[in-house]
Amino acid sequence: MAVLASLVAMAVVAALGLWAAGATDLPGGAFPSVVAAVVVMAVGGSVGLSGDAGAIAETNAGLSVLPLSVSLAGALAIAAGFLRPLRHRAVADAKELAGWAGRIAVLWLLLLVGLGLLARHRFRIPLGDGPAADIGDALDSSPEVGFETDVPLTLLFGLLWLAGVLIVVLLVSRAAPLPARLLRFQESVRPAAFAMVVLLLAYVALGFVIGLGVVVTRGHAAATLAVLLLGLPNLVWLAFTLGLGASWEGRVDGPFGLPMPQVLDAVLRRPDDTTLSLNTLADHDGRVWWLLVVAAVLVLGAAFLMAARSPVRMRAWQHAVHMAVALTLTVLAVCLLAGVSAHYGLSLLGIGDLGGGLSGLVELRPVLWRALVLALAWGLVSGFLGGLFARRVRRRGKVEVDPG
Structure with a gap:
């Protein structure tokens, strides 16, 4: 089943x-x-x-x-x-x-x-x-x-x-x-892993809401629905890494391109490889700086959730380490999964692209070291802050004693 x-x-x-x-x-x-x-x-x-x-x-x-x-x-x-x-x-x-x-x-x-x-x-x-x-x-x-x-x-x-x-x-x-031998690891691993899954699903849910808003306000219902049902995580998890400050490299050439948003296609449609980052996107649309705000809010929220689900005896620096490791592994997974490489070409008698636009190329790959370093830094800071904020809420392992 x-x-x-x-x-x-x-x-x-x-x-x-x-x-x-x-x-x-x-x-x-x-x-x-x-x-x-x-x-x-x-x-x-x-x-x-x-x-x-x-x-x-x-x-x-x-x-x-x-x-x-x-x-x-x-x-x-x-x-x-x-x-x-x-x-x-x-x-x-x-x-x-x-x-x-x-x-x-x-x-x-x-x-x-x-x-x-x-x-x-x-x-x-x-x-x-x-x-x-x-x-x-x-x-x-x-x-x-x-x-x-x-x-x-x-x-x-x-x-x-x-x-x-x-x-x-x-x-x-x-x-x-x-298994009994692994029970001692669940207090440090499971809260962080759960927080990362919630973080990624939150991006997907937010992207779905934005996609529905595009359908209502701008039309293009069929094209938007196709993107939502086939590649929504590809786009929103790419936005997640960009919000952390990571950069990607690639280019778009020919009749094929990225379906939405169009600002990605505008930045990448160059004869040579170009860099996709918040700075290059902001040259075409200043609203992309909201990706930084969204990343800060959701990552800090994930860190708080991780700390709130962890035993109360854990200290803020431990939450920082757990969050740094978890966020780095999550960004690594996103970078490995969200890349794109597609090409098609036709030549006849050695003359290329005789079909009038039948050749095309789409490439998008992460600058991996930059993404991982930034994820590590974000994890340390957000994990420490999340551990501090979680002290104010009732947590597992905390026993309240009646003064009477």
């Missing part, structure tokens, strides 16, 4: 997002295959792109991106299914936990095999009118592009994705029992 619930959640979110993006109009009944490909990509699977444009033409394409809205839906569903038979228990034997995880893993791998076999299709790309179309017809070089799942790699990365989800569940949830 856990595996089935995860599949249904991811398939529904992916199908609705692709429907909003207009993928139902793809030729050859490709919609189910595209949905399967998006689900495979969402769990870290490998979907390769291939092209064929005849003997004298060449195509090249590549795509590396995680549709994190779909990933998040699947992770929440499978986490709930994993926890359900283990709830209301404080301790569980390591063999029992491994047994539950192993049974889920076997069914999960079978599911990925089925998805991998379904996620494959080929499309013919029209060259339009003009000399390019005439040459293509005369030389039988009309380009085709397709996608196909690398099943072995998908099984490997899909299994790693599942292991990561289950480990996070055990780290975060108080309802998840732990």
Whole structure:
């Protein structure tokens, strides 16, 4: 049931997002295959792109991106299914936990095999009118592009994705029992892990509200809904790192671009790599400085939540260390998951881009060392302040004695 619930959640979110993006109009009944490909990509699977444009033409394409809205839906569903038979228990034997995880893993791998076999299709790309179309017809070089799942790699990365989800569940949830040997770590690890999950979900919830506001005030309902259902965490967690002061590098070239907000596309649409940061974004829209304010409020709130869920005997400097480690690991995960790399190109007789805008490139990658250093600093400061603020609230381990 856990595996089935995860599949249904991811398939529904992916199908609705692709429907909003207009993928139902793809030729050859490709919609189910595209949905399967998006689900495979969402769990870290490998979907390769291939092209064929005849003997004298060449195509090249590549795509590396995680549709994190779909990933998040699947992770929440499978986490709930994993926890359900283990709830209301404080301790569980390591063999029992491994047994539950192993049974889920076997069914999960079978599911990925089925998805991998379904996620494959080929499309013919029209060259339009003009000399390019005439040459293509005369030389039988009309380009085709397709996608196909690398099943072995998908099984490997899909299994790693599942292991990561289950480990996070055990780290975060108080309802998840732990082996007796690990109980001594839960007081220092679980409050920080829970605070980080709440922080990331708070960004997703805030982004969803803003997306609904865009639909009401500016229209573009279909495009906005597609972004919300396919890549909302990609955008809001990128905004989270930018609010901390981190920077990203990349560029956008050709007809493909970032769907929203347009300020990202404006900064990155350069012939060479450029830096994406609060300063470069502010040159186009001064409102991006609100990202700094939002990051300060939410990170400090997460630090307070962590301290409030920790035992009262912990001191402020301990909260600072726990928050620094947790926030650094969280930013590292976001940087590894939210990057984008996509390109497609066509050349005929050695002349590139004969299709009139068929070549394109989108790249976005983090400046990792800067992001991690800033996360460490933010964690130390916010953790210390959160520990001080939490002294004023009733906390675990605190005993109030009646003066009478």
